[in-house]
Amino acid sequence: MTPVVALVEHAPARSFALPDAVGRALTAMKILEEAGPDAYAQGAWRLRAGSKVGVVALTLPGGESVTVRITPKVPVARLLFLIGYSNDPRGWRDGGVDLAEHDELLPALAHAVERQIDRALRQGLLQGYRTTDESSHVVRGRLLEAQQIRRRFGMFLPAEVTFDEFTTDIAENRLLRSAVDRLLRLPGVPGAVRARLMRQRSRLVDIMPLVPGQIPLSWQPTRLNVRYHAALRLAEAVLRGSSTEHLPGGLRMDGFLFDMNGVYEDFVCKALGEAMRPHGGRSVLQVRNIHMDEGNSIRLRPDFVWYGDSDKPTIVADAKYKARESRGFPNEDLYQMLAYCTALGLPEGHLVYAKGNVSHTSHRVRHAGTVLHQHAIDLDQQPAGLLAEIEVLARHMVHGVAMSSQGGHPLGAA
Structure with a gap:
């Protein structure tokens, strides 16, 4: 069973028995406000959370893993409201998804993302035009003359072309697919929510996810993608707070974190602007x-x-x-x-x-x-x-x- 380090935002420091490699990784990554060896207990580390909340899984070279879970002081539903309002004051609200059964951040966020994606996809996948540049033996669209001369040295084929393709593999669907993949990789998602996320992933199976570490794709809210808006805002929040790191010594860190300083600052400024x-x-x-x-x-x-x-x-x-x-x-x-x-x-x-x-x-x-x-x-x-x-x-x-x-x-x- 994977050991879990459970902390509360800005709570007093606690002592945990941890491998030294994990303790050093937590110190180097600056996830916590305080992380250092416990002077009074051998093999233990004193940990104290700061303003960052969320969940992080650390995997050791031998396959052993440790999960660090940091719970916010504010109710989880309120945190999700702050994030949703900051992204779109006239969009997603607390009432959009029932979170009563989830009082921890990761289960609540995974539940909210799944419910909003389900609503977005009820009418099928959104389609749109995507500009594609490729080398092709069939000429379609427009020939890129400069690239053809530079790469092919007078050859006619393959041709360097650019064309607009009407497809479901567009930025909106790629964001949803990537958010689902991210949540499925994290420990602590309840089995029922995980099963529903797998169902959403099957609906998005033909969509190419973002490369880990890639900046989320930009999209523009329009009347055509209005049913996607709430789901996209939450998906962006998941991807912005996510990280996958390969640390020295073979350690791997995977998870997502929200900085409450930034969440509160974004909310106050956006709400003041509206007021x-x-x-x-x-x-x-x-x-x-x-x-x-x-x-x-x-x-x-x-x-x-x-x-x-x-x-x-x-x-x-x-x-x-x-x-x-x-x-x-x-x-x-x-x-x-x-x-x-x-x-x-x-x-x-x-x-x-x-x-x-x-x-x-x-x-x-x-x-x-x-x-x-x-x-x-x-x-x-x-x-x-x-x-x-x-x-x-x-x-x-x-x-x-x-x-x-x-x-x-x-x-x-x-």
């Missing part, structure tokens, strides 16, 4: 062209910037998943936000945390007058309540802008 729509302007995520110095050598990258009707930066916000200090929010986040406000010329900025030990608070910076807000979002509530809280936060930000423009005191905003 700001009624107020006009435009939202930009992960702004790259902001510099702190006049020489443009110190680059800043705020998570969220809202440009008002004048197309000037009006609101800046940064999402922080965890308050690391028990007494409150980390001071270094305030320094970072002050740099954003200074570079953008804004009177206030906003830090948005997952619920911590301190409620909303604000600080006015001496000699600068800049106001730094720190908000806390409760991830334990249902999606409707979570989105409602984001909308309240957006109104608070807009209210602060209005007060600042009128010479008011933003610290008084609720």
